[in-house]
Amino acid sequence: MVSTMSVLGTWIGVFFTLSIFSFLFKDNPFYKFAEQVFIGLSAGYGLIYLIYNVLIPNLFHKLIFDFSHNVILLIPATLGLMMLLRLIPSLQWLSKYPLAVVIGTAVGISMLRYMQSDFLNQLTATMINPLAGATKVEIVGNFLLIIGTICGIYFFYFSRKKEGIYSVPSRIGIWFLMISFGASFGYTVMARVSLLIGRLDFLLKDWLHIIK
């Protein structure tokens, strides 16, 4: 027995799905309504989620029930309160400090992460013996990998004009980039089609029961 709430949920889902799809025709009141509800609901949900899943368990709960072992949490709590001082014009300047802490920390952490993932891992992955391939295709592939990587890096070298002989590796680099973008485009479009199929599946199966 299908419950009333389940049927109601399906109909609301159908209404909002069709309202959002109506954007394909042109902007209209249904789309506007769906958009505003979507934004409002998601913002509200996000706030409640943050309170109950981040602030209460990670800050309030720990400070109230085990203050002595969590004194360090007063630092992020203070930074958070300083952010809220934006609401008081005379103390607005204090909100710059938590921003500086967040940006500085993020940059520091990212530097090491990218150094390993984008620099060293790329470096060692390209340090291969191109002649070691088992087949001719593999050998050609190895050479393409090395040339593509070197020319791709050179494309992002900004200290020299791309003129004369210096434009050659840069041009090869952009060719490699564009080919990889093309492949990535096709691959991602296929993934996006699956999202459409998901929505159509909802409409035709859960709502209209045309397909099983």
Next chain:
Amino acid sequence: MPNTESFFYMKTNRILYSIILLSLLNVCKMNAVHDTMVLDVPWDNGTALSIKIDYEPMWKHVILEKADSSGVFVPLSVFFEGQTEYIDSDVLANAKQIYRISAYTSDRKDSLIVVKGGVATEQWFYMGKLSMLILLVLICTAIMYFISLARRGKALFIRRINGLDSMDEAVGRATEKGKPILFIPGIGDLDDIQTIASLSILSHLAQRSAEYNTDIIVPCKYSMVMSAAREVVKEAYLKVGKPDAYKEQNIFYLTDDQFGYVAGIDGIMLREQPAANFFMGSFFAESLILAETGFSTGAIQTAGTAQAHQLPFFIVSCDYTLIGEELFAASAYLSNDPQQIGSLKGHDFGKVMLIVLTIAGVIFEILGLHGFKNFFTVG
């Protein structure tokens, strides 16, 4: 009684002989696994132990087990023939780990069990990342050197980046049309380096829009980004001497939800009809939805992201696209700030180093010398 004593004496002797014999046999067996050592892996963060086994070839099946928190041994690895070492990288620092090595002969008729323990300790320096340290020191030194050069007034050359000219052009066009410009700082939070780069570009665009008296709309996905964007735009308006023209309400928070944010921006594009759209920062699945809607409104569109999977969508639907590193270079180029320009030159030094090391590595690999590559392989 003598007979009883003799009988008892004989029995005791037999038991003793049996014990000695069994002990000898056991010693022989123990000798078959000469050494089992659980050693701390040196120069690491105390999260790895090395289990070394030196065993006779008679033991065909050697199984390594580890005691879990409740003391129950769970299988960890099976040693293949000739293998003498296993590195357990899933241990807690300064906590004793117990291992059980069970060895069986090929017919499984004889077996041997050895239990050993060890503690992994943290060291101050992880030698496995020495190459990373050297490269970081070299690049950081280069960055600091170029920053000091730029600060002393030395003109450092940076080539023009395609798409940057279009930014001023787009602001000019928006001014002519009397329409606002829309700047999307991506869906990353402030801990994303792309968001930070996008805010540098926003600073330049805000200055231009202040000069031309054109509104700039910045919808944000995160409150922290909104706060930073407000600061950036406010400073830009102050810089050009038009603090009164700054409209705080134009930089606002929409929602944390990815597609809720997209739906909101699409609505803004259709209702406000901005003449120029800028998509700068970190973008994911929403990139094509945003760029397609912007395209349908006829706005000049400039995008920039380091998300390789989203770049194709921006390339096909935007007028100009800053690809990857160009996003970071653009903020340096536009700001003309010695610190950013010096930093960019330092990065260029890093790229040259990367190319040289790659070529050297390939040559060494062809020559069969793997030490060079191994040095740069960070575990």
